[in-house]
Amino acid sequence: MPVKTLNELAHLRDSGFGQPYPRHGLSLLWWFANECVYIGGDGRMIARCDPKNKYFGFHPFHNLDELLPYTSLPYYDVGNLNHPGALPLYVTKYYHGNADNSNIDRIVVSVASDWNNKWFDRIYVTQHLNQKAFNETCTYRISQGLIRIIQSLQLSDFIRQVSEYTDTPSRKCDCSCTIL
Template sequence: MKTLYDLSDLRESRFGQPHPRHGLNLLWWFAHDCVQIDFNQSMIACCNPENGAFGFHQFYNAGGLLPYSNLPYYEVGNLNTTDSLPEYVTEKYTGCSDESNTDRIIVSFDSRWNRFDSIYVTRHSDLARFDQNHTYCISIQLLKEVKGLNHAEFLRKTMNAQSPYQMNFHQNSNIYSQFTASSQSLQGQRSHQSTLGDCEWCAILLFVLFIFACLFVFLMKK
């Protein structure tokens, strides 16, 4: 089984992609709300999978998807069985048999020390089974990277360029650049017009002063 060590590995795995899959949002939520990393590099659980919080339920690993472990496995991410995940995780869920509910996180949990021993991401190959070829172990290094990013930064750095989110991001960036350029051009025109207006007033003032000077000289000669 491949281990994902950084954001580049996560992006190349295409976990949670393309739209409307929810795996990337699920992983960001898990990293920020469900786990802390202590000074011993242990993954301390901030939620208890045993009590069913956020839709956690036991995963029995009957098909040998994951390595054998003396610790129980728990999975989370089934949008059919929970209403307590954040809206940004569930918002694309259609309720249909499509890819909007295909992604899962599976953890091995040590209740004695309240910590996760290992964390995996996977996807369904059909309604009943998970895809062995798209199941990955999440390293502590990657978990730290995810925790260090806000939601928008995380999606920007992990979405492939052809994904709808990334396309919208680039489109919005181009629109913003065009708007900024147009604004700067308009400001330049206004500044130029303002400069011309100042020059015209100066010319009028000088002309008036010249007329007064001529009249003064004419009157002095008389």
């Protein structure tokens, strides 16, 4: 199944990613957009850190279940709250250990490089279905345009705009996720 692309805040809101409380995905995505990505003049999403070095808890994502499209580029994921101190407090503050779904959201990136830079070729958000698998129907690509929109907002404004109630029917992910 092809991965849908989220291009604007309404798409993100309707996807259900990072919702409801106590999930950390929205704070994680805001952190990632503002601390890990710089959009260069050439339109590349320049990586502000090298995921290969495991900063912030990044680690290789092997895509064994073919959740994401095949690429020769390496994938890395970030967002596991079981890595103490890896992420800022505003991302981790609602983590309650293994008692709820507060640790199911992840960001997965494919990383390209040349002799001078590393950049994120693709950015995805997803959520665990259980401890070993991710939910294919709750996996989305995040567009560069959406990254720019997120970068233009304060965290509180971003959370409010993505979480706020809307009268439009949503495509919220209908997932039954196992507590991690």
